[in-house]
Amino acid sequence: MKHLCFITAVCLAALMTTAQKIDTTKRLLVVSGGGARGAWGVGVASELIKRNGGYQAVFGTSTGSLMAPLILLQDMSQLQQDYTAVTEKSIFNKPPFTVNYDSTTGTVTTSLNFRAFWRFIFGYKTFGESKNLLKLIKHCLSQTQYDSLILLYQQRKMVVAVAVTNTTTGNIKIVYDSLFAQGPVGYDAFCHWVWASANEPLYMSYVPINDTNYVDGGVREVIPIQDGLDYALDHDIDIVDVIINNSRVPINQNWSVSGGGILYGLERLLDIYDYGTVRYNESYAILLGKYFDLAGQVPVPVPEQAGAAAGAHRIMQLNLYCMPPALAQKYQNELGFVQPAMLALLQAGIQYGSDSTQYCYRVKLDRAMVIKNRDLLNRKDVP
Numbered sequence: 001m002k003h004l005c006f007i008t009a010v011c012l013a014a015l016m017t018t019a020q021k022i023d024t025t026k027r028l029l030v031v032s033g034g035g036a037r038g039a040w041g042v043g044v045a046s047e048l049i050k051r052n053g054g055y056q057a058v059f060g061t062s063t064g065s066l067m068a069p070l071i072l073l074q075d076m077s078q079l080q081q082d083y084t085a086v087t088e089k090s091i092f093n094k095p096p097f098t099v100n101y102d103s104t105t106g107t108v109t110t111s112l113n114f115r116a117f118w119r120f121i122f123g124y125k126t127f128g129e130s131k132n133l134l135k136l137i138k139h140c141l142s143q144t145q146y147d148s149l150i151l152l153y154q155q156r157k158m159v160v161a162v163a164v165t166n167t168t169t170g171n172i173k174i175v176y177d178s179l180f181a182q183g184p185v186g187y188d189a190f191c192h193w194v195w196a197s198a199n200e201p202l203y204m205s206y207v208p209i210n211d212t213n214y215v216d217g218g219v220r221e222v223i224p225i226q227d228g229l230d231y232a233l234d235h236d237i238d239i240v241d242v243i244i245n246n247s248r249v250p251i252n253q254n255w256s257v258s259g260g261g262i263l264y265g266l267e268r269l270l271d272i273y274d275y276g277t278v279r280y281n282e283s284y285a286i287l288l289g290k291y292f293d294l295a296g297q298v299p300v301p302v303p304e305q306a307g308a309a310a311g312a313h314r315i316m317q318l319n320l321y322c323m324p325p326a327l328a329q330k331y332q333n334e335l336g337f338v339q340p341a342m343l344a345l346l347q348a349g350i351q352y353g354s355d356s357t358q359y360c361y362r363v364k365l366d367r368a369m370v371i372k373n374r375d376l377l378n379r380k381d382v383p
Helices: 002-021 035-052 062-074 075-083 114-121 131-139 143-156 185-196 225-232 262-296 324-332 341-356 367-372
Strands: 027-031 057-061 095-104 107-112 157-167 172-178 205-211 211-217 239-244 313-322 361-366
Touching: 027 062, 027 075, 027 225, 035 062, 035 075, 035 107, 035 341, 057 062, 057 225, 062 075, 062 131, 062 143, 062 157, 062 185, 075 341, 095 313, 107 324, 131 361, 143 185, 143 367, 157 185, 157 225, 172 185, 185 205, 185 211, 225 239, 225 313, 313 367, 361 367
Parallel strands: 027 057, 027 239, 057 157, 239 313
Antiparallel strands: 095 107, 157 172, 157 211, 205 211, 313 361
16 A cells, blocks of 8 residues: 555656646647648647747647647657557548558548448448547557646646537537546546547547537537637637648649549538638638727737737737648548658648748737627637
8 A cells, every 4th residue: 555655646746747847838729620631730839839838728629639638748759759650540440541642742642442332331320430549549648648737737727628519419519628637537538529529520430428429620610719719818818829730722623523423522522511611710710800900900019019918908919820732732631641641741840830930820919809809709618
């Protein structure tokens, strides 16, 4: 018994040391979905942390939810290693795709395979199954790391939030790690929510939790910017960075209806839907920012005023970092996991993130005006 108490004390001391070493600023990070293209976002996030320090909160959808815990812990070396080691087998126990990789151009494409065809014929719920992804999540996020996350919330109010879609109501749900306790039960529950957030419907498994099935939060919000801004208002955060692991223009523009049958067409329609969701989330944030800017008539602040009281104005800053279209074109299907291509995405993200002039949109907002009009954020309850 004495030995057990000693071991427990040592583990707790190690967790407390980890929490004390985390360097953060009053910033919040939002990371979009994007599947394998998340390797690019890992590179961008690594450079943003190098330049600005860590984050008080990290919100993620789909691949962003897989990244979020290690970003908050600032364990970017492990995250880079994890994202460049993933294979199709790491995700799917029953893969629905045939993945093709052109090493000359670095282009990755996929097509539904015979398994997906037969599952469709015999009335299965999805084209594939992704039970291996849950195993991968638990391999990449250990019990000890999870306990460190909970400790960071308890000591410093740092949080991870993941977006999921309730298939019964169709509503988005934001799940915070702070809702769970340390230990195996909380760890297992949180890993299941992350798994649900990353499971793209029809291709991957439904995740049953509390008598309801959940899927990828990207069905409703590929980029949970609204929830991130809402949280920032309530928690004294003035800078919100947004990493968008998708192109701002449609990919695979050479698609033709003559290329295949009904499943081929369905796959293309799902691609178009995903693109539309991305564009809606991004456009909403940009229009919202412009509205707040014009309504508040915010003067352009000098750099040291950003994030601090500047006369009568306190400034919030919204920074969007978007994947270049030419790069997204090489990864036309986000669910094709090819290691050389993901390594190239990671390196491209590092290069993009290391250049402080690289961003697709940046706006400074009058915080008082955002608060006055916060009903535009479709506010949800936050801890």
